[in-house]
Amino acid sequence: MSGGDVDIARTAALFADPARVRVLAALADGRSLPASVLASEAGLSAQGTSAHLAKLREAGLIVAERSGRHRFYRLTGAHVGEVLETLARFSPVQPVTSLKAGTRLAALRFARTCYDHLAGRLGVAVMAALLDQGALAATDGIPTTQRREHDRLSAPLASHPYVLGPRAQEIFGGLGIDLDEVGRRRRPLLKFCLDWSEQRHHLAGALGAEVAEALHRRGWFERRKPGQRALRLTDRGVQALRDDLGVDLAA
Template sequence: MSGGDVDIARTAALFADPARIRVLAALADGRALAASVLAAEAGLSPQGTSAHLAKLREAGLVAVETSGRHRFYRLAGENVGELLETLARFSPQQPVTSLKSGTRAEALRFARLCYDHLAGRVGAAVTAALLERGALAATDGIATTERRARDRLSAPVTEHPYALGPNASEVFGELGVDLDQVSRRKRPLLKFCMDWSEQRHHLGGALGAELALSLQRRGWWERRRQGHRALRLTDKGAEALRTYLDVDLVA
């Protein structure tokens, strides 16, 4: 923080409304959605959704783009998704009142999208396997994805200890990712998040986003249902992760 005091309380107040959190959560996988779709996914009225979106836009948390007569809303950037993940780490679990809610909570912990890259048990396990196979290399001498002493739970991993490893082209190529193509994008190639459910690093940035998209195209994961961040690892995906990365997860 520089240039004088900042009004953290004003921004924090935006996250104190459960309905507004549902709007942000519906956008947390990087999609751009119309207000009507957001209303349906968040379980809100169209008027209520519009009011929440106006406040979120004013705060710079949500951006809007126009296509013809339609307006689509998305998170203003990857950092907003990281902020949601950070808040989740400090938030108590909602009480499980039914088998359905318990299953949904476990599904989020197992596999989900963090903005547009893989998170949860699957995302953390894939990142660890990339390190073990030399697709990534630790630059601090610690050959694991465990939390480093300098990592703050209340912030994204701003100075990550990884670089591309000696086997990066081969391993990512096997997973359908063209490193040369991804490297030319303006977005940072390598970014990492502290996974709130696993408390380990998972891969984000342009490379993490492209990896998630490639695995989806191959049919290795799919959405559990429309509008939900939780993902389902398919039987094909579970077998492929065992074959390519030696990651053994139950589909």
């Protein structure tokens, strides 16, 4: 028998539980985490975490892999992280009721990972710098990362107006990135997201992931806490971003 209509409501219900959303958000940077870390991040008991993980696995949103005696969980792919970012773009902002919550929100908006690439002010600033330096080029006559008229807040960018620029080999090579090698991967080389907090474009796809990894290898940023997406620029990173890419985020 042929299939009927897709059951959107059933999948959407999985994102309607705040605890499950916190579990997915903890995995949104592409890493694999054990249930104990996820329980701490979501504020759940071990039993409650196990129940949520079972539902998410059944729905195909996460997968589990064993390493010795431990089981680690991760998202099934970047598309799940994109769903979270999409929902964030048109979801109301929760009121900040404590200094701790306000500090964490500010940290996420400043610099975070979106699955495996950079987002927030840092991600948007790096993207803008790549345009300014000629590593990327816009094909629609708008040489900025601003939101285009056809960009939808409720969906990932279906198309984008960017290509590799005339200085792509030089700029990305200076970061230790081999464009030819990255371009041979199955994943699209160039992909872009409309950043939910900045409402501007940031670099995603295989190249976005490689840029994030290159900056991390160089010690330009570090994670604020294990299991969280928020990033902290190091002193070396602040200086290197200014000197190498013309990005000034010291303020």
